[in-house]
Amino acid sequence: MSDLVELAIEAHGGLERFSRFSSLTARLHQGGVLWGLKGKPTVLEDCHVRVDLTRERVSHWPFAPTRNHSVFTPDRVTIETPDGAVVEELDEPRTSFAGYEMETPWSDAQVAYFSGYTMWTYLTSPFLLKQPGVTSEEIEPWQENGEEWRRLRVVFPDTIATHSAVQTYYFDGSGLLVRHDYEVDIQGSNPAARYLIDPVQVQGITLPSKLRIYPRQPDNTPAPEPLIVSVDLSDYRFE
Template sequence: MNSLAVRTIDAHGGLDRYRKFSSLTARLHHTGLLWALKGKAEVLTNAEVRLNLRQEEVSHGPFRPTQNRSRFTPEEVTIVTPDGTAVETLPNPRGSFAGFAMETPWSNAQLAYFAGYTMWTYLTAPFILAQPGVVSEEVAPWSEAGQTWRRLRVTFPPDIATHSREQTFYIDEHGLVRRHDYEVEIQGNNAAARYLLEPVEVQGITLYSRFRIFPRNLDNTVADAPLIVGVDLTDYHFK
């Protein structure tokens, strides 16, 4: 890792402390236009997320109006009932999005794939920078809202499911992540910027209470509207 990646990880609690934990749970409240656009307006509006911190595995639930949950890995997504019965299975989930655009509807399993890799990327960052195969380099700083943020250009290996191979993290003077840019490959490569708001310390690790995602313009500025996705997070707990 380069020195900025190390500094950022240390500012969020440090790799040694983070690696003592194997899982993370949280409560989610979703807003934004994406969910209705995909035909899933109420499915995961209020849900619980469970992350495996040692490998890319995530579960969301309930998938309203049922009590079903998802089991996500990069290779397969399954929707299961409370007793564990599979009601929907999607092998090679990323391949199922071929030709999709921003407005293309999703199945529940496709929603689970998007929500799974998204929250694993978001909630393991910046510690994900220490994952095998992840390469980061510092690039030119960026000034926004009267502040100047250092930037990390990150390239992810093919075995990590995420928005796009190349992403950019913006780091403030305290080492905290303030903005995160990417292209959403599975819905037509639309360019987006995620803002990380209201940091909170959880068992010695710094996480964020709110994410707000907006379209990113060609000049790298961010549009004020529409709000693509909003995520409010509570009840964080590491184990």
């Protein structure tokens, strides 16, 4: 049986090709109930993102209704004007979510932290499985929609900001990532299932053009509603 990590990485374009690039930008249209619950229904509804592929660093812009942008790293988040003046900052951002639940509002800097680590995790998968300290093991397959998907149980080190330390990745028969499960630790560890839809080829790398995230039920199936987050991605560009 072929190694699932290697199969997945090759199916998405190969590590050698992915390693040629230093950043990835995209346009996002985001929806779902999460943003309203956090008191930020439109702040990143239509925006752009730049993901650094060599380290965990991400920027979103604009933070509507302003032209401000974010600078996210695991240890510090800032909201800055187009001229680079800091208008909001948050050091050790993860600690600011202590005691938060699904309905707890967020500041712009907290939105930037959540959006930063999620898009870095999402847009570098499955290549991030080769990051130092990331470990994985194949577990029993999963049946869904008449298909059998192979699964990886992945454990992330503390040095990587992400949803939860333990996550599960699902791959179809060709090795493409089709589902991704985790607990959102910064909002009460609620379980979620993310679906990757309508893959596209971008400079030889396969990326999703749509993401849909639903609550994950105790039997490991997704709840049909509410739609927690939707993301439509376009205008991808590697540099």
